[in-house]
Amino acid sequence: MSTPPAPQPNPYAQSNPYAQQAPYAQPNPYAQPNPSHGAPTGMQAPAHPGAPAWQAQPGTPFCRSCGAQPAAPMTVRSHAGFLIVMRFHKVEGPFCKSCGTSVVRQMTTNTLALGWWSPFSLVFFSPFTLIWNLVVSRKVAALPAPGPAMPGATPLDEGKPVLRRPMAYLAIAPVIWVGWVITNIITHA
Ligand SMILES: [Zn+2]
Known part of the structure; x- marks a missing residue:
């Protein structure tokens, strides 16, 4: 048995210019949870007690969802x-852009579908509700895209726009009915 050759000196062991001066040898600021960057790595470990790591701007509202x-x-x-029988329902935020869009679309669609089948609803409450939600939707649209959600939570699915939801078109029925009533009133006057 011949002895294995002695290891040759690795020419790269001494000549690697990066061996001694790697810039990453310094503490990497991103290694710590850094709330201001919203990195997922920062979502598990709070930076300090009482302040969730995903909180980018202390003192400003969180999405309730x-x-x-x-x-x-x-x-x-x-x-x-x-x-x-009339049913009034409201959901209070604060909401981020995704969750707010989801809630506004769902509740507006519900109103368009179910909001017309009593006289006071038809004349007062549903128009008010739709205008109210329209104003809220402007507020939601003005929000910037949300940062990361808190651990274990996901933003609500925004879903389709209201006018691409078939349920919304139930609102056409009372409009046709009102038009028919008005037409009858005029033609029999
Ligand atoms: Zn949200």
């Missing part, structure tokens, strides 16, 4: 009326 920022306070409404 997913914890993301920025979020804006808002109240989203829906209304349903069946003959003499």
